[in-house]
Amino acid sequence: MARGPDATTLLERALAAPLAAFGGTIVESDCVRWASATFVGARHRLVLAGDDGVAARDWLAALPEADWALRGHLVADVRLVDRNAADSRFTATIEILTVEVD
Structure with missing residues (x-):
C-alpha cells in the first residue's frame, strides 16, 4: 500500500511556491533518516x-x-543555518527535522 510522498518531497513542494515569488529554487536537498x-x-x-x-x-x-x-509528518525544528547575498541573489541553507506521525 502506497503511503504517499515522503517528507523530503512534501517539504520541497511546500517551499516551491514561496521560492518562486523570489525567482528562487531549491538547488540542493539532502535527507538522513533517524530513529x-x-x-x-x-x-x-x-x-x-x-x-x-x-x-x-x-x-x-x-x-x-x-x-x-x-x-x-510533523516539522519539529527549522533552522536557518547560513544565508549569503551577492549580486542581488541570495543563497540560504536550512535544516529541518521531521517526525513521522500516524
Missing part, C-alpha cells in the same frame, strides 16, 4: 537560492516559526 526509541523521522538539509530583497529576507527569517502542513 529514537519512540520516534522515526528525518533530518533535511536544503540549499535555496533566489532574488535577494526585503521580502526574501523576511520570508527566510520567518521560516523557523512557520506552520508546516505535511501529511503524515
Whole structure:
C-alpha cells in the first residue's frame, strides 16, 4: 500500500511556491533518516537560492516559526543555518527535522 510522498518531497513542494515569488529554487536537498526509541523521522538539509530583497529576507527569517502542513509528518525544528547575498541573489541553507506521525 502506497503511503504517499515522503517528507523530503512534501517539504520541497511546500517551499516551491514561496521560492518562486523570489525567482528562487531549491538547488540542493539532502535527507538522513533517524530513529529514537519512540520516534522515526528525518533530518533535511536544503540549499535555496533566489532574488535577494526585503521580502526574501523576511520570508527566510520567518521560516523557523512557520506552520508546516505535511501529511503524515510533523516539522519539529527549522533552522536557518547560513544565508549569503551577492549580486542581488541570495543563497540560504536550512535544516529541518521531521517526525513521522500516524
